[in-house]
Amino acid sequence: MAPRTAPAETMRYPHELPPQRRQAVADLALDTFLEMGRAAAIVGTHGELRLVNDAFTELFGGVDGLTARLAKINADVAASGGRLIHEVTLPDGRTVGLEVTPLEQGCLITGFDISRRQQRRAREAQLARTDDLTQLGNRLLFQEQLAERLAEPGHAYPPALLTIDLGRFKALNETLGRKTGDALLRLVAKRICSALADHDVIARLEGDKFAVLQLGQPQPQGSAALAARLIDLLGRAYLVDGQLINISACAGIVVVTPDMIDVEQVMSSADLALSRAKSDGQGSYRFFEAAMDEKMRSCRKLEIDLRRALSLREFSLVYQPQVSLHTSAVSGFEALLRWQCPTRGAVSPLDFIPLAEQTGVITSIGEWVLRTACREAASWPNDHSIAVNVSGVQFAHPNLVKVVMSALAESGLAPQRLELEITESVMLDDQGQSLTVLNNLRSLGVRMALDDFGTGYSSLGYLRRFSFDKIKIDQSFVRGTAHDPAGQAIVRAISSLGQSLGMKTVAEGVETREQFDRVVADGCTDVQGYLISRPLPAGQIASFLDDGIPQL
Structure with missing residues (x-):
């Protein structure tokens, strides 16, 4: 069945229609123009209004005084030869947008109030520049x-x-x-x-x-x-x-x-x-000060070198022995990080560790230290422990426990031989997250030590919340005891506290016989420092153990 088509006359252009039909089409167009919701006007060549609808009159508040303005718009259209978009500000402050389309004689103008749109944009711009809180x-x-x-x-x-x-x-x-x-x-x-x-x-x-x-x-x-x-x-x-x-x-x-x-x-x-x-x-x-900018640039360069160091294998570990005063034998070793930079030479940990923590690079470096220390310690004779420092940034990382488990599994090191050292700053978490991580690590069989006790936010509450295996007394108290009664009193008090709580106490930085005798008298259970040995590369551990520690 052939498709139906409209009557032939409806397919003609208006001027081709019979006069009666042409009038009907014109009337329909006029009605549509007058009743359309958008403001519209037909303007003659000289700006005279030939036809307007109610919306146009309402938009402009009447049509008086528009002739000069419309004549200018008409002239602009004639000069451009095409459609124009105008924005006109009315006396009452409103802004009207006009779309002007040229006709054979004059132009067709349609308009709309864009004040609200502008106000909305202004509000959006203000909100984009305002802090909600x-x-x-x-x-x-x-x-x-x-x-x-x-x-x-x-x-x-x-x-x-x-x-x-x-x-x-x-x-x-x-x-x-x-x-x-x-x-x-x-x-x-x-x-x-x-x-x-x-x-x-x-x-x-x-x-x-x-x-x-x-x-x-x-x-x-x-x-x-x-x-x-x-x-x-x-x-x-x-x-x-x-x-x-x-x-x-x-x-x-x-x-x-x-x-x-x-x-x-x-x-x-x-x-x-x-x-x-x-x-x-x-x-x-x-x-x-200008020097601050220079320091920032220097730190930035150091950070770039630091990020490269791990991938270029510029880091290494050395191990400092810890000696038990009860047995006069080596009880374990602490892993210490060293960085030999091709352009800077040996870089002190005091220079790069704070920057690594600040930039977050310490997480990757710390994982490398942990895995390397476990792997190298697994080959040592006997069951000496290996102590690894864990920074506050590492400790806050959600994958710490998994990394420790992985390092132990890959190396074959017995969990009880691994000792993780944390500082008091880690314990500042009042929501219990630190305690949860500590207990999870303890459940693996790993031992925990509280490092640099007495130098930061020392609180006996830490020791009540978690039973550490060891308390390490900062070297600043140990080295100053000869002429520092207060420092000696602190060493004695921490040692007594450790004994009461069943925790070992390690005196760090023991360099002289006098310091050694003092910490022994003050009740420390272990010592660590140059008097025993300087930090050793992994390859020298076996010979050091064979030779035995110096006579103490």
């Missing part, structure tokens, strides 16, 4: 406003940028919960605002880090006074949800000089000053 500006807005100030010609007083970081906030946030942490940040924001002048700029950059752009003050006096004021304000107690909370703050300051034209450069300089202030201790502020 504090309602301050965010990093994006701050960078834009800083860029504006940097682009301006000379100032009577140079701007100063301060970055402020809160101390202990992360631990408080984890302990008290995010809700309390958010409430605390809002209070911090209010306190910062209370110390600023009206024309100063403030933003929350991220987390517990804020930034202030101080304007119109003599420098560096103005920014120094503001930093001191903020540190004092933020260090005062807060009452949040019925809890009294104390935090501290540090600030980094950079006074903008004429040669500083890059936003990232200025903010990076402030961050460097902030890092130096934090290293000085909470409640400090520091100004940016």
